[in-house]
Amino acid sequence: MSDKKIFLMKDKNIFLIKDKKYIIAGLVFFIALFTFPFWYNSGKAAPGPELKLTDKAKEAKECVMPTAYMRAEHMQLLDIWRQSVVRNSDNIYVNPSGKAFTMSLSNTCLDCHSNKAEFCDKCHDYASVRPYCFDCHIDKPKEIK
């Protein structure tokens, strides 16, 4: 009787070799897929990019709004600017401190930040963002009168 018990206990733990192969292969595949970011970067830390400000931007000290606001909301601001210029033909922006700016990506933003590759692109590339602004507004803005 005890023999029979041992036999059953032991045997329940075996599984068909043929299935075991598939199950372990599937498990290994899943874990490899799940840990993709761990082996893709192969242990190299990639700190965020260092931005370069142009002399003109440094001189101005502050953008149209405070830096923290600009960092978070610049895309929103540009969208509102576009809406304002294109729909309402209002192209003067007055910030809370009373300073007026022409609402223009090419002529206002990129005038100070003329180093798109070392300013805009740095963070956009890092975060894999591809703003469609630059489909039309090219790197070095040419004055269009």
Place this chain on the structure above:
Amino acid sequence: MNLKYMYSLLAVIVLFLLAYLGVEAAGLELLFGIVIPYVAVVAFIAGVVYRVMGWARSAVPFPIPSTCGQQKSLPWIKPNKFDNPFTPGAVVVRMILEVCCFRSLFRNTRNSIQEGSKLAFQLEIWLWLGALAFHYAFLTVIVRHLRLFTEPVPAMIKMVETVDSFFRLEVLSDVVRIGVPGIYISGLVLLAAVTFLFIRRIVIPHVKYISLPADFFPLFLIFGIAFTGILMRYFSKVNIRAAKELALGLVSFHPTIPQGIGPVFYVHLFFVCILLAYFPFSKLMHMGGVFLSPTRNLPCNTRAVRHVNPWNYPVEVHTYEEYEEEFREKMIEAGLPVEKE
């Protein structure tokens, strides 16, 4: 009011407060940003291996494939190849249809008595649609999050992202201003689908009756994940550069806590960690289980191939030949007929 979902909702609210206050009031960024994510990933992998190996060790004493069509039989009867697979190849096709299209969920029907005495079967398609929307939206969300875990970002992931933000939804009013950054369809679909799956559980009486806290908890948790994600992208605007620095630090084993990410990010991360750690030990493990379901992954060839129970005890038999060998002389003495003299 229903205690079953109140418990789950309370649990998620407590988790939210834990992460929010932990970061905002107690300054435990190190715990919520580094320690818990690593613990969660280890728990997830170990848990999945443990559960799958547990299933692998279980014996399959009987072939129990579900038959959803005509089995292969006589040559002039047309078999239903994929709903009643006869060969391993057909099983593979059935599994692919099951995993990618939720075919058995599509077969969901509801029956009712119509026109007095007629029994009618109606296609009950909403669960299938909701489940498809939910799973594929979640998959897309996960894939496009890889942009925060890889440097450089593979072209494939960029492509998924581009397709996901294909629709230019823009609302620019004085109150609501969304549109930039581009709206991800998957995020909205995920939130809508998880809401649908929740409403389904509380509106349909018999589904409500069988729903347990373990059914509601993942729904609330995933709702929380999608909600905080959408909040961070379109409304409260998390610092994405810092978020990626943290994520990359984790996956490259050089963990750092960048400044100024904000508590909503840690809530999002904490929810994801809870989901990861909870995953292997919950109903969510159907992700692995679907591949190991004997009702799905066995061929329906029971009339052609004998399935041997792997733990069949070898029964000792005493055949008639052996019996006769043993008692032949006594049988002859007693005048009983024997086969061999």
